[in-house]
Amino acid sequence: MKKKKKEKIETLEDKLKYEIAEELGLIDKIKEVGWGGLTAKESGRIGGLITVRKREMQKKKET
Template identity: 70%
Template sequence: MGKKKEQPIDLNNIEPEEKLKYEIAEELGLLDRVAEHGWKSLTSKETGRIGGLLNKRKHKN
């Protein structure tokens, strides 16, 4: 069996929290890898960084 190809993400048609996650990935320079290989391609350190920044921004509002 081949690997499942990720569908392109429409940032205008996703939940606000999910959109913020993609924005943070872009700021960290990880969006290209996520778009090409999915979230599983990131290291635990990278996902932790995204999660930490996501949590910080959610509580800031």
């Protein structure tokens, strides 16, 4: 019998991660091989852009 996957609650980081991956043209690769199939450079780029976006959002909240 096949186990049902737990429905994961999407966090802000998850939403940003997918959004940025799509902007960088990596979404097809992620759907094919998963997040583990990305190179360190690709993962780092996504992580860096997430950090930049989160800082921008924080600045907007402060002003």
